[in-house]
């Protein structure tokens with residue numbers, strides 16, 4: 001016998017199911033709640049940074065849009081600070097929820113362009129959005145990132161880990177000048193790189 | 198500071214064919230393993246200004262002309278991390294079916310009726326010690342399209358934030374004694390029976406409110422934090 005480590009085990013994940021919107025975005029489920037739904041407030045006018053719009057869809061392995069997905073976004077402000085860090089832009093939540101159109105699966109996110117943030121070994125991480133996807137059929141929420149096609153991604157330490165290199169483009173949006181398109185593929189030839197982080 | 202690696206053998210794998218929807222929605226390539234960066238080790242924080250005062254009382258928060266139908270229950274517990282530290286001031290969001298097994302969601306077409314006095318969604322913040330509690334009615338079991346005769350055990354969906362975006366978790370709480378648990382393909386997506394047990398809330402009869410409601414206890418554990426246990430600094434500290 002040996003001494004016993006008394007760490008606990010993380011609570012296991014279960015799928016968010018088809019009615020996740022009732023819990024996280026009741027208005028989308030058709031329910032008006034006493035308070036406000038969180039994550040849909042947008043970016044207040046006084047927050048500095050270029051305004052951007054990201055549209056896209058999530059596709060399953062058969063190429064069908066995942067119309068019941070819910071995505072959460074976490075990002076730095078234009079100066080590269082996350083909310084709560086010293087220097088962060090006041091009033092910027094850095095966090096948003098995205099629910100697509102239930103018929104087409106098309107989503108739209110209005111936010112600001114994030115700045116680069118410090119990464120491992122003092123290298124900068126290129127500007128990116130962190131994304132977390134949950135839906136019916138997804139047993140554990142999927143983490144990924146979206147990078148920008150018109151920023152310098154060449155030295156990004158996360159993108160450069162991806163092999164083969166052609167898969168790096170699954171994390172880079174298309175478009176330019178504040179209007180970006182980002183499709184996520186849960187499986188298949190164009191499967192998005194998901195992170196265990 | 199960084200987080201404990203997520204034990205993927207403890208969570209359900211992405212592909213669990215008995216839960217059919219997972220087949221086309223499961224990534225097939227390996228996840229890219231990364232040491233957490235600032236993007237994952239920070240996360241949104243919430244406070245009492247973000248939620249409404251009655252959000253933790255699902256018996257009252259959508260009531261129109263009376264209480265909802267169903268067994269009155271309180272669910273309470275603590276949010277801890279794997280290091281056994283309480284997770285204070287973190288947001289828990291819940292959603293559930295009504296006592297008949299019907300969700301108040303525009304996409305739910307089950308024949309059991311909507312309860313006009315029940316919304317089935319709520320929110321609560323943990324206190325300084327990580328405690329939370331909400332009051333509701335016990336949800337009913339409901340059928341779903343998987344096999345021709347598949348039924349979900351009674352369950353409450355919970356979403357928890359923690360303090361880092363990589364601690365984000367959604368799970369489901371089941372009720373002690375429910376014979377549908379062992380038959381559920383979503384439950385059985387979890388390979389380890391000890392992990393399944395961690396999702397089954399025991400009846401906490403000592404805490405039941407006499408002549409009012411039963412109580413279930415459900416503790417939630419988020420990923421732990423790895424600190425530097427040894428640092429070779431010149432001064433020795």
Ligand SMILES: [Fe+2]
Pocket residue numbers: 017019294349352354
């Ligand atoms: Fe459910």
